[in-house]
Amino acid sequence: MNPLYQMIMSKQMGSGTPVFQNPMQKMQYIMQAMQNPAAFVKQAFPDIPAEIQNNPNQILSYLQQTRHISNEQIQNLQNQLPHW
Numbered sequence: 001m002n003p004l005y006q007m008i009m010s011k012q013m014g015s016g017t018p019v020f021q022n023p024m025q026k027m028q029y030i031m032q033a034m035q036n037p038a039a040f041v042k043q044a045f046p047d048i049p050a051e052i053q054n055n056p057n058q059i060l061s062y063l064q065q066t067r068h069i070s071n072e073q074i075q076n077l078q079n080q081l082p083h084w
Contacts, residue, residue, distance in 0.1 A: 020026040033040035041048060041059060047066070052058035063069055 020029070038053060041053065045059075045063065048059055048062055052062060060074070064071075064074075
């Protein structure tokens with residue numbers, strides 16, 4: 001599994017991937033994140049400074065710097081996501 005994907009799907013940093021009882025729970029988790037991305041980011045990455053919480057580019061840059069995420073990991077994650 002892509003380390004960046006695993007980090008994002010983690011409910012709390014360092015706690016590992018959340019355990020879902022069935023695929024529907026995982027889908028609901030993803031749908032909630034899509035409906036309110038700001039709340040998802042705040043929950044998943046509580047250390048992100050408040051002044052950048054509404055700027056996806058700055059959030060991504062911050063995560064790259066603080067989590068040592070490579071551009072390759074970001075590209076791999078983008079390739080794993082469905083394209084609607």
